[in-house]
Amino acid sequence: MRRRWFGSTGREVPAIGFGTWYLEQAPHEAAIAALRRSLDLGVTHIDTAELYGSGAAEELIGEAIAGRRDSVFLVSKVLPQNASRSGMRLACERSLRRLRTDRLDCYLLHWRGPHPLLETIETFEELHREGKILSWGVSNFDVADLEEAVGLAGEGKIACNQVLYHLLDRSIEHRVLPWCEEHGIAVTGYSPFGHNRFPDPQSPGGRVLAEIARGHGGTPRQVALSFLVRRPSLFTIPKASSLDHAQENAGAGDLLLSVEEVARIDTAFPLGARRRSLPMI
Numbered sequence: 001m002r003r004r005w006f007g008s009t010g011r012e013v014p015a016i017g018f019g020t021w022y023l024e025q026a027p028h029e030a031a032i033a034a035l036r037r038s039l040d041l042g043v044t045h046i047d048t049a050e051l052y053g054s055g056a057a058e059e060l061i062g063e064a065i066a067g068r069r070d071s072v073f074l075v076s077k078v079l080p081q082n083a084s085r086s087g088m089r090l091a092c093e094r095s096l097r098r099l100r101t102d103r104l105d106c107y108l109l110h111w112r113g114p115h116p117l118l119e120t121i122e123t124f125e126e127l128h129r130e131g132k133i134l135s136w137g138v139s140n141f142d143v144a145d146l147e148e149a150v151g152l153a154g155e156g157k158i159a160c161n162q163v164l165y166h167l168l169d170r171s172i173e174h175r176v177l178p179w180c181e182e183h184g185i186a187v188t189g190y191s192p193f194g195h196n197r198f199p200d201p202q203s204p205g206g207r208v209l210a211e212i213a214r215g216h217g218g219t220p221r222q223v224a225l226s227f228l229v230r231r232p233s234l235f236t237i238p239k240a241s242s243l244d245h246a247q248e249n250a251g252a253g254d255l256l257l258s259v260e261e262v263a264r265i266d267t268a269f270p271l272g273a274r275r276r277s278l279p280m281i
């Protein structure tokens with residue numbers, strides 16, 4: 001499993017992580033097994049949010065990682081409407097309780113909302129000083145939001161920006177990714193399979209993925225994940241609710257693409273024109 005520095009945190013984190021949106025809707029034992037097998041395979045970066053299943057995803061994770069907390073890089077997110085000084089402290093406590101832990105490795109603002117960004121950032125810093133969160137970051141932030149946030153917090157404070165990134169939507173490559181790289185901010189790509197929009201195997205792009213996969217003894221999804229973490233600033237967090245899916249995704253951590261293969265995928269799934277605003281789901 002490829003591991004790399006997670007922004008300014010000084011922590012090494014696997015490039016392939018584990019997403020948990022809608023995980024609580026899978027059969028309970030299957031979801032727990034998928035999480036635990038992922039940890040066994042080095043997929044120790046787990047992404048969740050108070051939003052997911054209204055806390056049910058965090059509870060599931062709490063159960064799955066019991067007794068193994070120290071090996072996990074645990075990320076959760078505060079809802080924008082809770083990101084005030086008092087609201088965020090309460091939200092953080094609730095998340096910690098559901099996750100059965102005393103600290104988050106990284107706490108993110110899920111997207112920009114009604115509360116002043118300065119208040120949210122000051123509260124992140126307070127929670128950090130208290131040891132309740134070991135780092136903090138943002139999600140769905142475009143460059144203007146990032147500039148504002150770094151202006152308020154200072155350089156080296158924002159660990160990561162979690163943004164939409166898959167083969168059919170590479171929008172972040174226009175400006176967000178280079179900006180984050182310049183400022184030492186990790187970029188975690190969410191919905192790497194397009195949230196159920198993975199290229200059809202019969203499509204031209206799907207055939208390119210399959211051909212490259214055959215050369216590695218891997219699968220098209222592993223090739224896609226490998227492409228999405230081809231730069232050292234990139235992380236990805238596929239969600240899986242079965243052992244098979246979890247194992248397949250973990251395998252992408254050892255599948256390294258050649259420069260020529262990256263170029264073929266780049267041509268098969270073109271970046272496209274820059275859009276006015278950063279896409280999110």
Ligand code: NAP
Nearest residue numbers: 019020021139190191192193194195238239240241245248
């Ligand atoms: P995704 O990871 O792109 O796709 C998940 C879907 O792919 C599920 O239906 C899953 O099925 C399927 N899948 C996973 N591995 C597979 C495999 N090896 N073979 C076949 N199918 C496979 O979608 P996502 O959940 O939207 O994104 C991933 C994570 O990103 C989320 O869970 C969440 O943690 C995070 N996220 C963050 C934001 C944000 O605003 N910050 C927004 C969206 C998502 P099974 O469930 O049956 O395994």
